Amino acid sequence: MGRCRQAGRAHVAIIMDGNGRWAAERGLPRAEGHRQGVESVRRAVEAAMELGVTHLTLFSFSSENWSRPKQEINDLFGLLRRFVRRDLAELHKNGVKICVIGARGGLEDDILRMLDDAVELTKDNAALTLTIAFNYGARDEIARAAQRVAEDVKAGLVAAEDITPERFGTYLDTADLPDPDLLIRTSGELRLSNFLLWQLAYSEFVFVDVYWPDFTKELFEAAIAEYQRRNRRFGGTSARSTA
Template identity: 60%
Template sequence: MRSETPINVPQHVAIIMDGNGRWANARGLPRTAGHRAGVERVREAVRTAAEADVKYLTLFAFSSENWNRPKQEVSDLMGLLRFFIRRDLAELHRENVRVRVIGCRQSIQPDIKALLVEAEERTRENTGISLVIAFNYGARDEMVRAVREIAEAVKSGDMDPASITETTVAGHIDTAGIPDPDLVIRTSGEQRLSNFLLWQAAYAEFVFMPCLWPDFDRAAFHEALNEFGRRDRRYGAVAAPELAVGS
């Protein structure tokens, strides 16, 4: 019988959680109902990833472009974030999950900023799966902020422009110290990155799932993991030729 979890498990899985609104609309419910259902699915995704021995799970929770949504929907999303952290932080801590947050923290509400800091500080010493929450995150904004930091270092004389390498840039983006994602999953059938981990996903495998995020259950997660396990990752190299018969 085939194992539920593939032998070749990605170290880092990143997920674009798409489709909450469409899930609600299809059921004649307000969009907030879809977001609430999506929050419940986050809990299951963290457990499934941990059980599969994934080391890092990054979730695209709120993009820097999401502020352009209707004010009431943004307010509801902020309320759900508060609810998730206040309700689930203790459980995540008990389960040895380390929480990290990426994204720009300028101009976000002070109480939310405090909750994000609390989540990181409380779980900092945990050694289980790392749950990386991309909040107020946009990859282009991330790279602009990284370039500014590097430029300031050059301006102050602390860095030689000739010494700047890919490693230098990687050390200034939000995910510094976190390995690049091996697998990027997007739900809802859409096939684009939407300004998510543009630098980090350079060699990631992509799996686009037709289901909407609130329907992305344990079985769907394992389907994506098994698809990853079937991929041949060459990082630009040429695959070794098969041995000729009789050789």
């Protein structure tokens, strides 16, 4: 996908985990868990805007998810199509800027066009930057960035000794987006699952022991309150969290 560029603060990233287990515990098909997960996405976007979050990044489809059953992948893509068709106009009206990060390979043409159209339509909005990590894996992102660096060095556009961490960051999918201040993961799992490995270097983590379909505005607010109680040190002196 195209790289997203926008300055700002108060960035929350979420690993939306637990749709399948939510459905299994209720004797429902996994597709229903994913459908309820989309409802949670809507609630999370509304809550982010109400809580003053300026950037919200959601891990929606991992590059590792291709190993899931074909029917489940088809269901996920169908939900994405319906979400964009149903919600895009409302998001645009509310000033939401949509960005998409991840690899384009393997995606159907209509999915790519739909995502590109959503990005183009909302590119000038500023109330909230909603970044969707779709067909995304952090190791793949870093490898693609390294390939672009190598190409620029070979072309003489940049010297190898000038590749600092800051310069390297401009080759990532997230480009000039601020690094997340807070990562939230639902379902009680305590791992990153190949999500934003570079960008989360100094983020605060909050793990919430509910499945994604049960994630509410109150839980979002509680996670931000927990973040605000922490002192962020960035490897040096402490700094009170402000998001």
